[in-house]
Structure formats: structure tokens, C-alpha cells
Amino acid sequence: MKVKVFVDGQEGTTGLKIHHYLSKIPHLDLLSIEPDKRKDQDARRTLMNEADLVFLCLPDAASKDSVSLISNNRTRIIDASTAFRTNSNWTYGLPELHGDQRNKIRNSTRVSVPGCHATGFILAMQPLVAEGILPKDYPATCFALTGYSGGGKKLIAEYESSNRDQLQAPRHYAFNLHHKHLPEMQLYSGLSFAPLFTPIVGNYYQGDAVTVPLVTRMFTRQITAKDVHERLASYYQDERFVRVIPYDSEAYLEDGFFNLMECNDTNNLDLFVFGHKDEVVLVSRFDNLGKGASGAAIQNMNIMLGFDEGLGLVLQE
Numbered sequence: 001m002k003v004k005v006f007v008d009g010q011e012g013t014t015g016l017k018i019h020h021y022l023s024k025i026p027h028l029d030l031l032s033i034e035p036d037k038r039k040d041q042d043a044r045r046t047l048m049n050e051a052d053l054v055f056l057c058l059p060d061a062a063s064k065d066s067v068s069l070i071s072n073n074r075t076r077i078i079d080a081s082t083a084f085r086t087n088s089n090w091t092y093g094l095p096e097l098h099g100d101q102r103n104k105i106r107n108s109t110r111v112s113v114p115g116c117h118a119t120g121f122i123l124a125m126q127p128l129v130a131e132g133i134l135p136k137d138y139p140a141t142c143f144a145l146t147g148y149s150g151g152g153k154k155l156i157a158e159y160e161s162s163n164r165d166q167l168q169a170p171r172h173y174a175f176n177l178h179h180k181h182l183p184e185m186q187l188y189s190g191l192s193f194a195p196l197f198t199p200i201v202g203n204y205y206q207g208d209a210v211t212v213p214l215v216t217r218m219f220t221r222q223i224t225a226k227d228v229h230e231r232l233a234s235y236y237q238d239e240r241f242v243r244v245i246p247y248d249s250e251a252y253l254e255d256g257f258f259n260l261m262e263c264n265d266t267n268n269l270d271l272f273v274f275g276h277k278d279e280v281v282l283v284s285r286f287d288n289l290g291k292g293a294s295g296a297a298i299q300n301m302n303i304m305l306g307f308d309e310g311l312g313l314v315l316q317e
């Protein structure tokens with residue numbers, strides 16, 4: 001029998017992309033809602049309780065509402081919002097986090113998709129903290145450059161409006177230093193403190209690069225960029241979607257410049273280690289709509305349903 005799947009928020013940026021991936025997977029019965037009933041509680045309640053698996057692609061408050069509409073023990077949920085990412089009753093949907101995470105996801109009925117910037121930060125930092133290369137109280141800083149689709153329909157409309165010329169330059173934001181990804185960045189990286197994080201949105205649609213500088217010269221044990229690279233390469237050696245780029249990463253630059261769109265339309269995350277003796281720069285490159293949102297959601301579904309992990313995650317549209 002086919003698995004019944006429903007996407008709540010199917011007209012949004014993340015929901016549309018998830019729909020696109022789902023349409024390529026043969027073993028699914030995709031339940032649909034009438035366009036004018038998208039926000040009708042009764043119609044959504046019926047479909048959610050009929051579905052075996054629901055994707056929530058909604059703002060946080062609407063996600064919480066939707067979860068409360070489910071009144072059976074069978075329907076499993078994958079939520080793309082920030083609402084449940086650090087809730088201990090939910091499983092953090094980052095299979096590459098450590099050895100046990102895939103199993104947790106496989107057996108879970110409530111899975112929360114990580115935030116895009118958080119994905120880049122955690123995958124770069126968690127192995128280093130877990131293996132004692134970085135002290136837990138390391139005062140991490142981080143900046144990210146992301147495409148405007150990360151801000152959903154509202155930001156897309158702003159960038160694609162007639163005033164687009166005024167938005168040519170990249171724009172920093174979250175200067176209150178309370179970005180909504182900080183709790184998950186701290187919890188799942190294993191650091192004692194959240195990083196000081198300042199994202200930047202650029203005038204292009206998709207693609208994210210999360211950069212973490214590490215200064216290791218005050219450590220009691222000398223840690224070089226090569227040590228960091230070796231640890232990350234060994235940690236992720238069997239992962240299909242996390243690729244640690246060879247140490248001589250400069251060869252992967254284009255005339256010295258970084259191309260952050262290289263993972264677009266894939267579920268891949270490329271991890272770069274630059275630097276030398278006691279200065280290291282980690283860069284995670286991925287598609288904010290791929291491994292940063294919809295791709296990750298599909299990867300989680302595949303694990304939960306026992307499908308091939310990459311099913312439907314085609315390399316190019």
C-alpha cells in the first residue's frame with residue numbers, strides 16, 4: 001500500500017520544493033487540499049489525520065496549531081519550522097549529527113528539520129567539540145551569506161519587486177544577536193555558549209555559505225588547520241551528502257573567489273577547511289532550499305519510511 005503524505009503549507013517556498021521532490025517518488029500517495037481550503041482548520045484536520053506522514057512548511061505559530069490538529073498516534077510529522085527544534089520530545093532531523101541520530105530519526109514520529117544556517121554551523125563544529133579538538137567553552141563566532149529565498153515568500157517578493165535595484169548590495173541582519181537559530185546551534189554543536197552570529201542576505205535566489213573562523217593559538221595543545229581537516233574528513237567519510245573538500249581547498253576556488261552556489265539544487269553540503277598553523281576558517285556550502293530545508297526534509301522522510309536515503313533528491317531540476 002502507498003504511504004499517504006500531506007504537505008501543510010504547500011504554496012510556500014519550502015512546501016513547493018518538497019512537493020516537487022515528492023512528485024518524483026513512486027511509492028507515495030500525495031494528498032492534496034483545495035487551494036481555497038489551505039487555511040481551513042477542518043479541511044487540514046481531516047487530511048492530517050488521514051495521512052501517514054505530514055510535512056509542516058508553515059510559520060512557527062501555524063506549525064504548533066497544526067500539530068494540535070492531529071488526534072491519532074499513527075501520523076508522523078516532519079516540521080520545517082523553528083518551533084520544535086530544541087524540544088526534547090522531537091528528534092532533530094540532522095542524520096549526520098552523530099552515530100545514533102539516523103536511528104533516532106528512523107524510529108521517531110516527530111522530526112524537526114534544522115534551520116539552514118544552523119545546519120552549516122553544527123556540521124562544521126559538532127565533531128570538533130565532541131572529539132575535544134575545540135573546548136566546549138570556545139567563544140565561537142560565525143557569519144553566513146544566504147540567498148533571499150531563505151526569508152520565504154515575503155522576502156522573495158521584496159527582492160523581486162520593482163525596487164530590486166535598491167537591494168543590490170548584500171545586507172547584514174540579526175544585529176540584536178538573537179537570531180532564531182542560536183538555541184539549536186548551541187545545543188547540537190555541544191558548545192557551552194551560542195556563537196556570536198551575524199547573517200547576511202544577498203541579491204540572489206538561493207545558496208548559503210556559513211563561515212566559522214577559529215583562532216587556536218591560545219589553546220594549550222597546538223591545533224592546526226590540517227588537524228581540523230583530518231578530523232572532519234574522517235568523521236564524515238561515509239556520509240553521502242556531507243563532503244569534506246580536500247585540504248588544499250584553494251584549488252576549489254575560482255581565481256581565489258568562493259562560489260557559494262555550487263551545491264544549489266542538490267542535497268549536498270560541502271565542508272571546506274582553510275588556514276594554517278593556528279588560524280582556521282571553516283566554510284559550509286549548501287543550498288538553503290536543499291540541505292538547508294526541503295532537501296533535508298525529504299532525506300528525513302526517506303529515513304523514516306525506510307526508503308533509499310537519497311530517493312527523489314535529484315542532482316539537477
Ligand SMILES: NC(=O)C1=CN([C@@H]2O[C@H](COP(=O)(O)OP(=O)(O)OC[C@H]3O[C@@H](n4cnc5c(N)ncnc54)[C@H](OP(=O)(O)O)[C@@H]3O)[C@@H](O)[C@H]2O)C=CC1
Pocket residue numbers: 008009010011012013014015038039056057058059060062080081082114115116149150151152153154288289292293
Ligand atoms: N525558505 C527557507 O530557506 C527555509 C524555511 N524554513 C522554515 O519553513 C517554514 C516555511 O517557510 P517558507 O516556505 O520559507 O515560508 P513561506 O512564507 O514561503 O511559506 C509559508 C506558507 O505557509 C502558509 N501559511 C501561513 N500561515 C498559515 C496558516 N495559519 N495556515 C496554513 N498555511 C499558512 C503561507 O500561506 P500564503 O501563501 O497564503 O502566504 C505560505 O504558503 C518556516 O517555518 C521557515 O522558518 C526552514 C528552512 C529554510
Ligand SMILES: CC(=O)N[C@@H](CCC(=O)OP(=O)(O)O)C(=O)O
Pocket residue numbers: 080081082114115116117146147148149150151152155180181199201292
Ligand atoms: C534570508 C533569511 O531570512 N533567512 C532566514 C533563515 C532561513 C531558515 O533556515 O529557516 P528557518 O529557521 O526559518 O527554518 C533567517 O536568517 O532567519
